[in-house]
Amino acid sequence: MGIVKGDQMVLNIGPQHPSTHGVLRLKVVTDGEIVSDIEPIIGYLHRCFEKHCENSTYEQVIPFTDRCDYIASMNNNFGYVVAMEKLMEIKVPDRVEYIRIIMAELNRIASHLLALGVYGLDVGAFTPFLYMFRDRERILDIFELTCGARLLYNYMWVGGVSHDLPVGFVETVYGFLDYFEPKLKEYNEILTYNKIFIERTADVGVLPPEVAISYGVSGPNLRGSGVKWDLRKDEPYSIYERFDFDVPVGEGTVGTTGDCWDRFYVRMLEMTESAKILRQALKDLPQDGDVHQAIPKKIRPPKGSIYQRTESPRGDLAYYIISDGTPQPYRLKMRSPAFTALSVLNEISRGWMLSDVIAILGSLDIVLGEIDR
Amino acid sequence: MTDNLEQLIKEAVEKALEGDMDAVNNIEDRVTRSKAKAALVKAKREAAKEETEANPDENSNDSSDSKQDKTTNEHIAELLIQQFPGDINKELSSQEHIQIQSKKWLVISTFLRDDPSCLFDSLQCITGVDLGEESDLEVRYNLHSMTHRHAVEIRISCPRNKAKVPSVESIWRIGDWFERETYDMYGIEFEGHRDLKRILLPEDWEGWPLRKDYEVQETYHGIVVQKVKEGWE
Amino acid sequence: MIVDRLIDWLPTGVAWPGLTFIVAVILCAVPVFLFIAVYALVAIYGELKISSFIQDKVGPMGQGVGLHAWRWGLLQPVADALKLILKEDIIPSAADKKLFILAPFIVFIGAFIAFSALPFSQTIIIADMNIGIFYILAVSSLGVIGIILAGWSSNNKWSLYGAMRSAAQIVSYEIPAALSIVVVIMLTSTMSMQGIIQYQSGLVWGFLPNWLLFNNPFTFLAFIIFFISGVAECNRTPFDIPEAESELVAGAFTEYSGMRYAFFFLSEYANMFVVSGVAAAAFMGGWQSPIPGMFDTPGWGLFWFMSKSMFLIFMMIWFRWTFPRLRVDQLMDVCWKGFIPISLFNIFGVGIWYLLVG
Numbered sequence: 021m022g023i024v025k026g027d028q029m030v031l032n033i034g035p036q037h038p039s040t041h042g043v044l045r046l047k048v049v050t051d052g053e054i055v056s057d058i059e060p061i062i063g064y065l066h067r068c069f070e071k072h073c074e075n076s077t078y079e080q081v082i083p084f085t086d087r088c089d090y091i092a093s094m095n096n097n098f099g100y101v102v103a104m105e106k107l108m109e110i111k112v113p114d115r116v117e118y119i120r121i122i123m124a125e126l127n128r129i130a131s132h133l134l135a136l137g138v139y140g141l142d143v144g145a146f147t148p149f150l151y152m153f154r155d156r157e158r159i160l161d162i163f164e165l166t167c168g169a170r171l172l173y174n175y176m177w178v179g180g181v182s183h184d185l186p187v188g189f190v191e192t193v194y195g196f197l198d199y200f201e202p203k204l205k206e207y208n209e210i211l212t213y214n215k216i217f218i219e220r221t222a223d224v225g226v227l228p229p230e231v232a233i234s235y236g237v238s239g240p241n242l243r244g245s246g247v248k249w250d251l252r253k254d255e256p257y258s259i260y261e262r263f264d265f266d267v268p269v270g271e272g273t274v275g276t277t278g279d280c281w282d283r284f285y286v287r288m289l290e291m292t293e294s295a296k297i298l299r300q301a302l303k304d305l306p307q308d309g310d311v312h313q314a315i316p317k318k319i320r321p322p323k324g325s326i327y328q329r330t331e332s333p334r335g336d337l338a339y340y341i342i343s344d345g346t347p348q349p350y351r352l353k354m355r356s357p358a359f360t361a362l363s364v365l366n367e368i369s370r371g372w373m374l375s376d377v378i379a380i381l382g383s384l385d386i387v388l389g390e391i392d393r
Numbered sequence: 394m395t396d397n398l399e400q401l402i403k404e405a406v407e408k409a410l411e412g413d414m415d416a417v418n419n420i421e422d423r424v425t426r427s428k429a430k431a432a433l434v435k436a437k438r439e440a441a442k443e444e445t446e447a448n449p450d451e452n453s454n455d456s457s458d459s460k461q462d463k464t465t466n467e468h469i470a471e472l473l474i475q476q477f478p479g480d481i482n483k484e485l486s487s488q489e490h491i492q493i494q495s496k497k498w499l500v501i502s503t504f505l506r507d508d509p510s511c512l513f514d515s516l517q518c519i520t521g522v523d524l525g526e527e528s529d530l531e532v533r534y535n536l537h538s539m540t541h542r543h544a545v546e547i548r549i550s551c552p553r554n555k556a557k558v559p560s561v562e563s564i565w566r567i568g569d570w571f572e573r574e575t576y577d578m579y580g581i582e583f584e585g586h587r588d589l590k591r592i593l594l595p596e597d598w599e600g601w602p603l604r605k606d607y608e609v610q611e612t613y614h615g616i617v618v619q620k621v622k623e624g625w626e
Numbered sequence: 627m628i629v630d631r632l633i634d635w636l637p638t639g640v641a642w643p644g645l646t647f648i649v650a651v652i653l654c655a656v657p658v659f660l661f662i663a664v665y666a667l668v669a670i671y672g673e674l675k676i677s678s679f680i681q682d683k684v685g686p687m688g689q690g691v692g693l694h695a696w697r698w699g700l701l702q703p704v705a706d707a708l709k710l711i712l713k714e715d716i717i718p719s720a721a722d723k724k725l726f727i728l729a730p731f732i733v734f735i736g737a738f739i740a741f742s743a744l745p746f747s748q749t750i751i752i753a754d755m756n757i758g759i760f761y762i763l764a765v766s767s768l769g770v771i772g773i774i775l776a777g778w779s780s781n782n783k784w785s786l787y788g789a790m791r792s793a794a795q796i797v798s799y800e801i802p803a804a805l806s807i808v809v810v811i812m813l814t815s816t817m818s819m820q821g822i823i824q825y826q827s828g829l830v831w832g833f834l835p836n837w838l839l840f841n842n843p844f845t846f847l848a849f850i851i852f853f854i855s856g857v858a859e860c861n862r863t864p865f866d867i868p869e870a871e872s873e874l875v876a877g878a879f880t881e882y883s884g885m886r887y888a889f890f891f892l893s894e895y896a897n898m899f900v901v902s903g904v905a906a907a908a909f910m911g912g913w914q915s916p917i918p919g920m921f922d923t924p925g926w927g928l929f930w931f932m933s934k935s936m937f938l939i940f941m942m943i944w945f946r947w948t949f950p951r952l953r954v955d956q957l958m959d960v961c962w963k964g965f966i967p968i969s970l971f972n973i974f975g976v977g978i979w980y981l982l983v984g
């Protein structure tokens with residue numbers, strides 16, 4: 021923070037606040053309405069995830085990973101499970117791979133719907149929030165159909181998944197996709213191309229690509245700045261190379277490349293791409309195969325370490341696991357994408373007004389559970 | 394499934410793969426026929442996968458990646474040994490990581506970021522590790538290059554009592570928060586960091602939680618801190 | 627002029643001559659207060675239903691379970707009112723107590739006394755002053771003082787922010803509103819509310835009622851500017867930065883709870899009615915019926931006035947749930963760089979039109 025000059029005011033956007041996406045505290049030094057410095061203070065949701073993992077077995081870690089990024093739990097599970105399978109060199113059956121991809125992409129759509137709806141709410145548009153939540157409810161119903169849980173699933177296990185797909189699953193998902201794809205046009209009309217929304221978000225909080233890479237920003241935030249980098253295409257894991265989809269990139273359509281509107285629009289386009297992947301996966305889903313076939317009886321990985329990156333809806337989620345041959349991890353570090361996204365807030369909000377800080381924070385799409393762990 | 398039926402299905406599938414679908418369609422029992430069809434789909438898909446695996450330009454599979462990773466680490470290690478002899482610990486490095494002494498880390502990291510054959514412009518993760526009681530602490534850096542698409546892992550160890558490592562936050566800006574987190578959890582001081590303070594725990598917390606010999610404090614501002622049960626599982 | 631008639635009707639020759647006047651005024655004020663209270667309940671219910679329909683909500687549309695929903699959610703506003711009345715009255719210890727208590731009253735007074743010049747029908751108007759519309763514009767700016775007091779006395783940086791933004795916004799948007807009314811006054815040559823409405827009798831363009839809305843394109847533009855400035859004066863979305871929920875919690879009114887908050891709430895709805903009433907009277911013909919000659923008895927007059935005002939209030943509610951909100955400096959840009967030049971151009975245009983077309 022340093023020394024506050026005479027005419028500056030230190031404001032506290034406190035831990036309890038309607039639009040900080042969790043318990044986040046921002047110490048803002050402003051000059052009137054213009055912000056000169058922001059210091060995010062985190063740690064209100066720290067639950068000692070990494071220390072817990074050192075005292076639990078590898079299977080018991082999976083529910084913990086759910087609770088880190090509670091909005092995209094399937095993707096958290098996915099990252100951990102892919103890392104463990106690489107460490108133990110387990111090959112899972114095809115059906116399991118397809119099921120995992122379907123769940124991960126459905127959760128990606130749900131996570132983006134929440135991010136975009138809440139962003140509209142931050143900017144003052146109350147109605148798209150409720151529309152997007154209504155559609156997200158349908159996805160959560162699909163998840164409840166499969167594994168019984170709406171938000172925290174504990175679904176992907178090392179070597180397989182916990183429950184096989186129920187009867188009628190494929191038809192339900194096809195029904196959802198047919199319902200959902202026309203909705204994206206509706207959202208574009210009421211929010212994305214709304215003149216007032218464009219005024220609030222275009223040219224605001226521009227993130228240049230070099231700054232983004234230096235700050236470790238990834239995912240839609242990085243793609244909004246024009247860098248075409250998607251781990252599903254560039255370092256494919258699981259069976260992502262079998263699918264045909266595009267990687268949307270921000271191009272500064274209504275403002276500068278890398279502004280809040282671009283990040284918003286990239287997320288909007290990614291939902292279309294996920295729908296594409298879902299249709300392909302549903303078509304190719306193998307009908308037979310035992311989902312519990314490759315699950316080891318006791319997880320005791322060989323000594324060694326692994327660093328595995330996967331693409332979660334917020335960016336580049338990575339697990340660094342050190343195993344010493346016992347059934348409990350020796351060290352498990354989760355590298356969360358929202359952590360790096362929040363660290364760039366100071367850099368891109370300088371010189372903007374207080375309302376813009378809220379708009380920029382919303383466009384970075386952070387989840388405090390993932391940042392604090 | 395009896396051996397007879399299994400044999401029947403196998404033969405039918407083989408014939409169908411060669412193009413003769415009658416063998417499958419003529420199976421009288423409906424259940425067996427559907428099983429044969431499923432087995433045929435599976436066989437076809439595996440055949441297709443083998444074909445795509447034979448073409449290396451589309452799918453660089455895990456094996457070739459890790460081979461590249463191994464050579465990347467060793468390749469970069471050799472490059473570093475040429476530039477900075479005496480700072481790379483070759484005996485402790487392996488195919489997966491490079492072990493470095495800590496004094497010249499700032500210079501080495503600048504080289505890693507700027508040298509045209511390295512170009513590691515992205516610091517992916519800083520992990521602190523406690524190698525065991527009575528043993529050293531270690532800091533592990535995962536670096537990645539967006540241009541060359543290769544990655545290395547660097548490890549620097551430091552003694553428990555005097556845990557000091559040069560800070561790289563001026564080189565990769567995300568080092569700021571990652572190093573604060575490692576400091577918070579392990580007590581490793583990063584020299585040259587502009588504002589090293591705790592990030593996840595409150596400012597006045599005592600102790601370094603992720604160390605293996607961590608004893609939690611009794612009370613915090615009058616609130617009794619619950620003890621983690623021994624041998625909790 | 628109800629006040630005048632009451633003064634004539636009440637017995638004279640009482641001890642103190644001013645007493646009749648005071649009694650007449652109180653007798654007029656009570657029904658207005660009751661009207662505001664009932665109207666606020668109806669408006670809250672309307673907002674609830676309209677917002678639920680627009681947002682595709684399930685509960686308040688009557689399908690929800692629970693006593694407060696009853697039939698068609700009719701008990702919901704009652705539940706809201708009860709909740710506000712029964713809440714604990716908290717005054718922050720560091721707040722300036724006298725100003726804190728005074729602020730809601732000033733805001734309410736500003737909205738309340740404007741009702742005395744609203745022409746509800748041919749015969750129902752509390753005080754038909756010959757400067758009627760000028761009086762309403764003057765008096766509705768009193769609310770700003772109340773909001774600034776509320777923000778200042780809360781002793782809270784966030785409330786101060788909200789109050790400053792609100793003051794800037796209301797004071798700025800007064801200007802285009804007043805300039806649009808100048809257009810009306812130019813055409814009707816009178817500032818009295820009943821006079822303005824009487825000007826709008828008959829037909830224009832052959833079949834349209836002679837409302838100033840349809841009279842000429844400049845008054846149409848003036849209506850739009852007046853209405854949008856009115857929305858801004860009521861601090862409604864898209865201009866609700868002063869109470870922007872997601873940024874400042876409740877802006878200037880953060881520290882207020884219970885009945886004091888209810889007063890602010892009430893005055894916001896009262897303000898909405900005043901703005902809609904003035905727009906209906908000045909531009910849409912007030913209590914004139916759309917078909918001259920039919921349905922124009924005083925009873926029908928009340929009906930026309932109320933329905934036109936309610937229609938404009940419905941538009942305000944519709945805006946709130948559709949648009950995102952503008953940032954403060956964008957708000958100011960729209961006002962000073964957009965509306966004021968257009969209003970000045972309007973005045974010029976109406977003058978030319980009057981000269982050329984008559």
